[in-house]
Amino acid sequence: MTTESPSLSYNLAMDCSPRWKPTGDSTLRIIPAGPKATIDRSKRDFLRAAIALLAGLNLPTTSLAGGGRHGVGGSGQRVVMVIFGGVRRAETFSPQGLVNIPHLSGDLLSQSLFYRDARNEGVTAHFNAVSSILTGNWQRVDDWGKLAPTTPTLFEQFRKGLGAAQSDTWVVASNKALTSLIGASSAMDYGPAYGANVVFPKQLMIAAVVNALRTGRSRNMADREKVQTELQSMLEAGNYEGLGWSVFDGTERLDPRVRDTITEAIATFARGGGPTSGDELTFLVGREVMRKFSPRLLVVILSDVEAAHFGSYAMHLGGIRTGDRLCYQMWQEIQANPDYRDKTTLVILPEFGRDPDGSSTNGFFNHRGDTESTRNTWMMALGTAVDKPRIIERPIRHVDVCASLAALLGCPPMDTQGVRLSELRV
Amino acid sequence: MTRPVHDELPEKLQQALNKGLLKRLPITFQPLTHQQLREWDVLFPYERQSIVRLLLYLADLNEQQFAELFREVVQLEEKMGVRSWQFSTEEQTILNASQLARSRYYQDWRKAVRKVFDAAEQHGESEKSAGAVGNRLILMILPQVLQLEREKVWEKWQGIGRPVRLDLAMSRETQSAAEALLSAGEGGRLLEVMSHRPNASAADTWVLDAGASLVDCALRQTPSGSSAPTALLLSNERLNKLRQNFSREVNTMRKDLADADAVFDRLRKADVTGWCPPEVASVPVIREFLRSLYLSGNGALIFSNSFVEWSASEAFRRARPSFVMAQFGVRSMPKPFTSVAVFENPDEVNPLPAVDDLPGSALDAQMLALYVWLAASRYDEYLRNTVCLCIAESLSEAYVVAPPEFALWHETEPVTLDRLRTTLIRWLA
Numbered sequence: 001m002t003t004e005s006p007s008l009s010y011n012l013a014m015d016c017s018p019r020w021k022p023t024g025d026s027t028l029r030i031i032p033a034g035p036k037a038t039i040d041r042s043k044r045d046f047l048r049a050a051i052a053l054l055a056g057l058n059l060p061t062t063s064l065a066g067g068g069r070h071g072v073g074g075s076g077q078r079v080v081m082v083i084f085g086g087v088r089r090a091e092t093f094s095p096q097g098l099v100n101i102p103h104l105s106g107d108l109l110s111q112s113l114f115y116r117d118a119r120n121e122g123v124t125a126h127f128n129a130v131s132s133i134l135t136g137n138w139q140r141v142d143d144w145g146k147l148a149p150t151t152p153t154l155f156e157q158f159r160k161g162l163g164a165a166q167s168d169t170w171v172v173a174s175n176k177a178l179t180s181l182i183g184a185s186s187a188m189d190y191g192p193a194y195g196a197n198v199v200f201p202k203q204l205m206i207a208a209v210v211n212a213l214r215t216g217r218s219r220n221m222a223d224r225e226k227v228q229t230e231l232q233s234m235l236e237a238g239n240y241e242g243l244g245w246s247v248f249d250g251t252e253r254l255d256p257r258v259r260d261t262i263t264e265a266i267a268t269f270a271r272g273g274g275p276t277s278g279d280e281l282t283f284l285v286g287r288e289v290m291r292k293f294s295p296r297l298l299v300v301i302l303s304d305v306e307a308a309h310f311g312s313y314a315m316h317l318g319g320i321r322t323g324d325r326l327c328y329q330m331w332q333e334i335q336a337n338p339d340y341r342d343k344t345t346l347v348i349l350p351e352f353g354r355d356p357d358g359s360s361t362n363g364f365f366n367h368r369g370d371t372e373s374t375r376n377t378w379m380m381a382l383g384t385a386v387d388k389p390r391i392i393e394r395p396i397r398h399v400d401v402c403a404s405l406a407a408l409l410g411c412p413p414m415d416t417q418g419v420r421l422s423e424l425r426v
Numbered sequence: 427m428t429r430p431v432h433d434e435l436p437e438k439l440q441q442a443l444n445k446g447l448l449k450r451l452p453i454t455f456q457p458l459t460h461q462q463l464r465e466w467d468v469l470f471p472y473e474r475q476s477i478v479r480l481l482l483y484l485a486d487l488n489e490q491q492f493a494e495l496f497r498e499v500v501q502l503e504e505k506m507g508v509r510s511w512q513f514s515t516e517e518q519t520i521l522n523a524s525q526l527a528r529s530r531y532y533q534d535w536r537k538a539v540r541k542v543f544d545a546a547e548q549h550g551e552s553e554k555s556a557g558a559v560g561n562r563l564i565l566m567i568l569p570q571v572l573q574l575e576r577e578k579v580w581e582k583w584q585g586i587g588r589p590v591r592l593d594l595a596m597s598r599e600t601q602s603a604a605e606a607l608l609s610a611g612e613g614g615r616l617l618e619v620m621s622h623r624p625n626a627s628a629a630d631t632w633v634l635d636a637g638a639s640l641v642d643c644a645l646r647q648t649p650s651g652s653s654a655p656t657a658l659l660l661s662n663e664r665l666n667k668l669r670q671n672f673s674r675e676v677n678t679m680r681k682d683l684a685d686a687d688a689v690f691d692r693l694r695k696a697d698v699t700g701w702c703p704p705e706v707a708s709v710p711v712i713r714e715f716l717r718s719l720y721l722s723g724n725g726a727l728i729f730s731n732s733f734v735e736w737s738a739s740e741a742f743r744r745a746r747p748s749f750v751m752a753q754f755g756v757r758s759m760p761k762p763f764t765s766v767a768v769f770e771n772p773d774e775v776n777p778l779p780a781v782d783d784l785p786g787s788a789l790d791a792q793m794l795a796l797y798v799w800l801a802a803s804r805y806d807e808y809l810r811n812t813v814c815l816c817i818a819e820s821l822s823e824a825y826v827v828a829p830p831e832f833a834l835w836h837e838t839e840p841v842t843l844d845r846l847r848t849t850l851i852r853w854l855a
Contacts (some may be wrong), residue, residue, distance in 0.1 A: 122530045140528040205763065221776040227763050276762045311725030311732030313793040314786035315760070357582070358800035362739065364793075365724050370533040 016173045018346035073162030075410030075426070078296045078344040079383060081401075082330055083130060084176065084323050084365040085305040088353040093378050100320045103328035104348070104380065113386045113423055117395035118379035120352040123366045126177035129351040129398070130301060135185065136402030136416025145179030148186040152414070154402050155196035156184055158297055161412045166248060169196035172286040174278045176203065180246035195246070196297070197258075201265070201285040202278035203243045208234040228270035235262055238381040259419055261288045275322065279304040283326040287333050294339040297409060302326065308354060308364050316364060331382060342384065345408055345424070347401065385424040392423055433527065434466060439478050442485035450492065451484075452499045453508050454535070455542075456515040457522060464517075467715035470629045472743040479550035482542070495545060498538040506531050520686045560623065560748065561840040561853050562812040564738075564802055565639075566795045569605040570819040572788040579818055580825045582796050587814070587827035593840040594822050601831045603819050604753050605643045606843045613851040617647060620749050620854060621656035629711070629745045631657035634737050636730035636755030638663035645705060659705045659711050660737055662730040662755070665716070668701040673727050690721055715740070730755045735794035739801035746807050749854060752798060754791035759783040799827060813853055 020093050092098045093116075098105045120129055122138035131149035137157040141147040152160075155169040170185050184195025208230040212218050219348065220226035240247065240254060248255045254262075265284040274280065279302045286300040304319030334340040355361045356373035367374050386409055399418030406414050407426045435443070443463075451459060462469065462477050469477075487495060503509075506529045513522055526532055568574065568582050580589055594603050601609075608616055620631040635641045641661035648656070662669075675693055698717060699707045708714055719740055725732030731754050736750050761776040795816045802808040814827040824846075833849045841849075 093609070125527065128528060140530060143524050143528065209763065219777050221761075221763050222778045224762075264474060265610075270763075309723070309725065310728040310791050311735060311794065312729055312757070312786065313791040314783070317789070318786075357797070358804070362724055362736070363797055363800070368527070389639075 001038075025419040029241065048203075048375075050200070061072050073164070073410065074158070074296070075408065076343060077408050078340055079298070079347065079405050080290075080330060080334060080344060080410055081133075081299045081342070081347045082323075083133065083299065083301045083328050083350075084298075084327075084348065085126075085301075085303045086124075086308070086352050086354045087305055087320055087323075087350045087377065088132070088356075088364065089189045089377060090373070091317060100317055101324040103324045107328055108331060108348075108380060108382060111382055111386070111389055113300065113381040113388075113390060115379040115392045115396050117393070118349055118377050118398065119395055120375050120377070120398050122398070124352040124369075124374055126175050126303075126351060127179070127182065130175075130178060130182060133349070133351075133398045133401050134182070134299070136399045136406075136414055136418040138399060138417060144177060145181050148181040148191075149182060150186055151416070152185045152187045152190040152309070153183070153195070154405055154409075154411075154414075155297060156187075156194035157406055157411045157414050158409055159194040160190060162410065164296060166195075166197060168296045169200045169296045170284055170286075170289050170293070170297070171196050171299045171301065172289060173198070173200055173299075173303075174282040175301055175303035175306065176200070176206075178301065179244050182240075183246055186307040192246070192396075194298070197248065198244070199244045199258075199262070199285060199289075201242045201262070201281040202303075203245075203260075204231060204234055205278060205281055207243060224270050224273075228266055231266045231270060232263065235259065235266065257292060261285070261292045264288050264292075271353075277304050277322060279319070279322050279326060286330070290333060290337060294337075297405075300330070309366070311365055313364060334383065345383040345405075346380050346382060347379065347387040347405065349398070349401070350377040353377050363365065370424075381424060385426070387425045390423075396421060435463075436478055439481055442481055443484070443627075447481060452496050452503055453513065453515060453621075454499065454503055454526070454539070455496075457513075457518045460515065461517045464806070465714065468711045469709060470715075471627055472629070472746045473744050475707070481597075482547045483546045483549045495542055499535070499542065502531050502535045502538055506535065518728055520690065521684065560811070562748045562808060563750075563850060564799060564808075564812065564814040565607070565749075565751045565850065566798060566814075566816040567602075567751075568788070568791050568795060568816065568818045569602060569604070569753060569755065571756055571784065572754070572791055572818075573784060573820055574788055574792065574818050576821055576823070579792060579821065582793065583799075583825060583827075586719075587825050588835075590824050590826050590834055590837050591840040592822045592824055592846065593842045594819060602639065603817055603843060604640050604751070606844040606848050608640070608643050608647065608770060608851070609847075611844055611847045611851070613848050613855065615647060616749070616847070616854065617644060617657050617711065619851050622855075623748070626656070628655045628709070629660055630747050631749045632738070632741050632745075632747050632751070633657055633659045634750065635659075635661040635663070636733045636734050636753060637661065640751070640753045641705070655709055658709065658715075658741075660712070660716070660733075661703070662733045664703040665706070668698060668706075668716065669720070669727055671698070671701050676727065686761065693717065693721060716746070717815050729757050729790070730793050731757065735797050735801075738798045742802045742805060742808070746805065750798075750802075750840075754787075754795065756782050756784060756787040757790070759786070775784045813850075815850075 016275055017295050089097065092101050093105065120132070122128055122132045123140055123143075125143045127143055127145040128139045128141060130151070131141065134153045134155070135151045137151045139149045139235045141149060158164050159166070159169060173182070178200070182196045184190065184192045184200040209221060211234060212220050216244070217230070220230050236256070238253065247258050262285060265281065265288040269276070269281045269284050282300060282302060286298060289295060290298060302323045304322050305316055307315035307319055331346055334344050339398045352367050353374045353376060354364045354367045355369040357363045357369050359369050360369065397418060399416060400421055401418065403414055403416050403418045404421040404424050407420050408424065448456065448459060459477070459481070462473070466474065484492065496750045497812065507584045513525065526535065529535070546836070588812070617631060620626060623630070631646050634643055638661045641664060644659050670854070672693065675689055678689060695718065698713060702713060702716075706716065709763075719726050719737060723735040726736045734752050734754055738750055741747055741750060758780040759782070761778055761780075763776070799814045799816075802812070802814070811829065813832050815824050817824045826832070826834060832853065834841060
C-alpha cells in the first residue's frame with residue numbers, strides 16, 4: 001500500500017514536451033525521453049496538469065524555523081485541517097477539474113506536499129468518514145452521529161496526553177450529518193472530558209431561517225441587517241445542545257468569549273456583502289475562533305458541495321469553488337495571524353469522492369459505491385511540516401492522517417490502524 | 427405482515443409460496459421480497475416478471491443447489507451478525523440500509539447478492555428474449571431557454587454518438603420542438619404509434635416534464651372518455667401539491683433513523699390521491715411509483731431537472747419502457763441565506779422574488795441528460811435497437827446515439843422537425 005513508484009515515466013510526447021520522471025523522492029525533474037509510459041491514463045492526465053502547474057515552482061518556500069510559541073507540552077506546532085465533503089477527482093485534480101479549484105491548484109499546490117491518492121477505505125458516509133480521519137481507525141458507528149467514535153480522537157489524545165485546554169481544540173462544521181459527538185470518543189479513560197469544542201454555524205443559520213418562518217418574520221431574511229438580528233437572537237436564545245453545539249460544557253449559556261466570537265462572525269457574514277452560503281459562515285466562525293482563542297488544533301468541515309445530493313451539478317461545482325476559495329483564505333489567515341504564521345500545518349482533504357457517472361447509485365449525487373471514484377481522493381499539506389513541495393505517488397489512507405498530526409503536535413503515539421506519513425516533517 | 431397469498435399471483439408462484447419458499451430465503455433477501463409481493467398490485471409488468479422469474483428459479487432448485495446459491499450470502503449474514511440487529515424482514519427500512527452499509531462486510535455482501543441475481547437472470551435469459559419488444563427511443567429536450575455552448579455541450583458524452591443539425595425554424599414561430607414532435611404528422615403521432623404496438627401497456631411509454639407544457643400537450647391528445655391511459659405522464663409542475671405535502675412531512679423528521687423510518691412509514695400509508703393531478707390519481711401504479719420516487723431522494727422533491735432524471739432512471743429500472751420522452755427546465759437560484767434550508771419552500775422562507783438560474787440550469791440539464799442515457803444503458807434491453815436523441819433547442823442541434831441502421835445516423839444536412847418526427851415514428855413503428 002505504501003510503495004513509492006520511482007521508476008514511473010510519463011510520456012508527454014503527445015504534447016511535444018520532453019518526458020518527465022519523478023525521482024526517488026518524488027520531486028520532478030526533466031529526463032530524456034524514455035520507454036513507454038507505465039501508468040494508466042488517468043494518472044498520466046493528472047500528472048500532465050500537475051507538472052504544468054509545478055513548472056513555475058520556487059522550491060522550497062517554507063521556513064525551517066518554527067519560531068512559534070510553545071504551549072503547555074507538545075511541539076509548539078499548530079494544526080488546521082479543512083475537510084471538504086465529498087468531491088471526485090474528476091471535478092478537482094484532473095485536467096478538466098482544475099478550473100474548479102484555481103486556488104488549490106494555482107496558489108497552493110506549488111507550496112504543498114500533495115498526496116495524489118488518499119483513500120477512504122471505510123464507510124463512505126459523513127460521520128464515519130470524518131471520525132475515521134479524526135481517530136485514525138475506521139469507524140463503523142451510526143451514520144447520523146448518534147454514537148461517538150469508539151476509539152480516542154486526536155483531540156482527546158492531545159488534551160489528555162499533553163494537558164491541552166479545551167479552548168485549544170475546536171471543530172467548526174457545516175455538515176448537518178455530524179453531531180457534537182464528533183468531538184470525543186466513547187473510549188474508556190477518554191471521552192467528552194478531553195473532547196473538542198464543537199460548533200455548527202450553519203445549524204444556527206437554519207434555525208434562524210426556520211424560526212423567522214415560524215414566527216411570520218420571513219421578510220427579515222431579505223434584509224441583511226435584519227438577517228444579522230435574526231441570527232443574533234438565535235445565538236442568544238440558548239439551546240446550544242439543540243443546535244448540536246458542545247462548547248465549554250455549556251448547553252444553555254454560552255461562554256461570553258464564544259458568544260463574542262460568533263457575534264463577530266455573524267456580523268461579517270450578514271453585513272459584509274459577500275456570499276451567504278453555510279460554508280461561508282462556517283469559515284468566518286473558524287477564522288474568528290483562530291483570532292480569539294488561537295487553538296492549536298482546529299478542524300473546519302465544509303459541506304456546500306453536498307448540494308450534489310439534490311442533483312444540481314452546477315451547485316455542486318459552486319460548492320467546490322467556494323471550498324477552494326475558503327481553503328485559500330484559510331491559508332492567508334494562517335500567514336497573517338502571528339499566532340499561526342510559521343508554526344502551522346494546514347491539511348486539506350475531502351471526506352471521500354462521489355460515485356462515478358453511470359453507476360447504479362446515480363453518479364455524483366451520492367457516495368455509496370465501492371469504486372475508485374468514491375474512495376480515492378487526494379490530500380494536500382502546507383506549512384511547517386512541509387520540507388519540500390512535491391507530489392507523493394504512493395497511496396495513503398485517511399486513517400494515516402491522525403497518527404501524522406498527532407506526531408506534529410507532539411502527542412504520545414496513538415494506537416491506530418493508520419501509520420504516520422513519513423513525508424510530513426515532525 | 428406479508429399478506430396472504432394473492433389470487434392475482436401466477437399459480438406456480440402461489441404454489442411455491444405455499445410450500446414455504448419465503449421462509450427459506452436468507453434474512454437479508456426477505457425485506458425486498460416481502461415488500462414486492464405485498465405491493466404486487468402496484469408493480470409494473472416488468473417487475474412482476476422479474477420477481478416471478480427469481481422466485482420460480484429458486485423454487486426449482488433442490489436443497490443442495492439452494493444452499494449452494496446462498497452459501498456466501500448466509501455466511502456473510504452470520505459474520506455481520508444480522509440476526510442480532512434490529513432488522514425488518516418485512517420491508518426495506520432506512521435502519522436496515524444503515525446497518526448493512528456500515529458493516530465491514532457490506533461490499534462483500536453486495537457482491538454476493540449480485541451473484542444470486544445474476545444467476546437468476548442468466549437462467550431467465552431465454553424467457554426474456556422470447557418476449558422481446560421492438561425498437562426503443564429515448565428522446566430528451568434541452569429547451570430553448572437553456573443557453574448552451576456548442577463546443578462543450580456534448581463533451582461529457584465522450585463521442586459515443588454524434589451531433590446532428592436540426593432545422594427548428596417552423597417550431598420557433600408556433601410551438602416548442604418538443605410539442606411539435608408530439609403533434610400529428612406523417613405517419614400519425616408518436617404516442618399513438620406506441621399504443622398500437624402488440625401487447626401495448628401504458629408503462630411502455632413515459633412522458634417526463636420539468637414543467638407542464640409537454641404533459642399538457644400529451645393530455646390534449648388523449649381521446650376524451652378513454653378509460654385506460656396509453657402513456658404515463660409526469661409533470662413536475664402539475665405535481666406541486668403532492669410534492670409540497672411530501673416535503674412538509676419530510677421536514678418534520680428528526681435526525682434519527684427510527685424517526686426517519688416512522689416518517690417514511692406515515693408517507694407510505696398516506697392517501698395521496700387527493701394531492702395528485704387526474705392523470706396520476708387515476709393510475710395506482712404511477713401513484714405508487716411517485717411515492718417511492720419521492721421517498722428515495724435524489725433531489726426529486728427539490729429540483730425539477732432532478733425529478734426528470736431520477737424518474738427516468740427509476741422507470742428504466744422498474745418498467746423497462748420502450749419510449750421515454752423527457753423535457754428539462756429551469757430552476758431558481760438559491761435565495762440569500764436560505765440555500766442551506768434547501769428542503770424549505772424558498773418562496774416561503776425568503777420574500778425576495780425568485781430569479782431563474784439559467785446557466786446553472788443549463789449545466790444541470792446537460793449532465794442529467796447524459797445520466798438518463800447512462801441509466802438506460804445499464805440494462806441489456808437498451809444496448810440494442812435503442813435510439814437516444816437529445817435535442818439542444820438553442821443550438822438547433824441534437825446528439826444522437828443510435829445503431830447504424832437508424833435513418834439519421836449518417837445525416838449531414840439539417841433535419842426538419844417534420845422529418846425528425848416521421849423518422850422517429852417509423853423507428854418506433
